[in-house]
Amino acid sequence: MSKSLDNLQTAFSGESMANRRYTAFARKADAAGFPQIAHLFRAVAAAETVHGLNHFRAMEGVKEVPENIQVCIAAENYEVVTMYPEMLAAAQEEGDKRAAQSFNYAWQVEKIHEGQYRQAAETVAQGKDLPETEYYVCPVCGNTHEGPMEGRCPICNTPGEKFEKIA
Numbered sequence: 001m002s003k004s005l006d007n008l009q010t011a012f013s014g015e016s017m018a019n020r021r022y023t024a025f026a027r028k029a030d031a032a033g034f035p036q037i038a039h040l041f042r043a044v045a046a047a048e049t050v051h052g053l054n055h056f057r058a059m060e061g062v063k064e065v066p067e068n069i070q071v072c073i074a075a076e077n078y079e080v081v082t083m084y085p086e087m088l089a090a091a092q093e094e095g096d097k098r099a100a101q102s103f104n105y106a107w108q109v110e111k112i113h114e115g116q117y118r119q120a121a122e123t124v125a126q127g128k129d130l131p132e133t134e135y136y137v138c139p140v141c142g143n144t145h146e147g148p149m150e151g152r153c154p155i156c157n158t159p160g161e162k163f164e165k166i167a
């Protein structure tokens with residue numbers, strides 16, 4: 001791997017994390033009564049997304065649609081089969097309840113994602129787009145639901161009306 005390819009990968013990871021970190025900081029600033037600080041965090045977070053996407057494209061991370069979906073299936077499958085089970089077990093062993101809950105939420109939802117991507121791969125392999133679907137995401141666990149959630153989130157018990165509709 002060239003030095004620049006290696007650096008693009010590192011920078012892509014760093015910018016991706018910065019985006020999420022600033023997003024979390026913006027929510028905190030809003031809650032703490034600093035809406036303009038929150039605004040700054042969101043602006044810089046958006047710029048880090050631009051940087052991250054630039055790096056990702058420069059390392060030729062974006063392929064054709066079927067190939068991109070295969071990348072997603074592999075990533076989600078790794079998280080479902082290996083990464084989160086191991087992380088969850090380690091957190092439970094250490095008695096770190098917050099880590100365990102966070103890993104468990106992600107683990108449960110990655111199973112859903114893997115299935116959704118597998119279905120997408122099958123559809124795209126036939127040269128078709130998915131049927132029009134409404135997606136709703138749980139703000140607590142990330143549950144990615146097709147259509148409005150009736151009742152409560154089966155993963156984290158959040159009321160369905162709190163789910164965010166994805167544009």
Ligand SMILES: [Fe+2]
Binds near residue numbers: 110113
């Ligand atoms: Fe996922």
Ligand SMILES: [Fe+2]
Binds near residue numbers: 140141142143155158
């Ligand atoms: Fe949830």
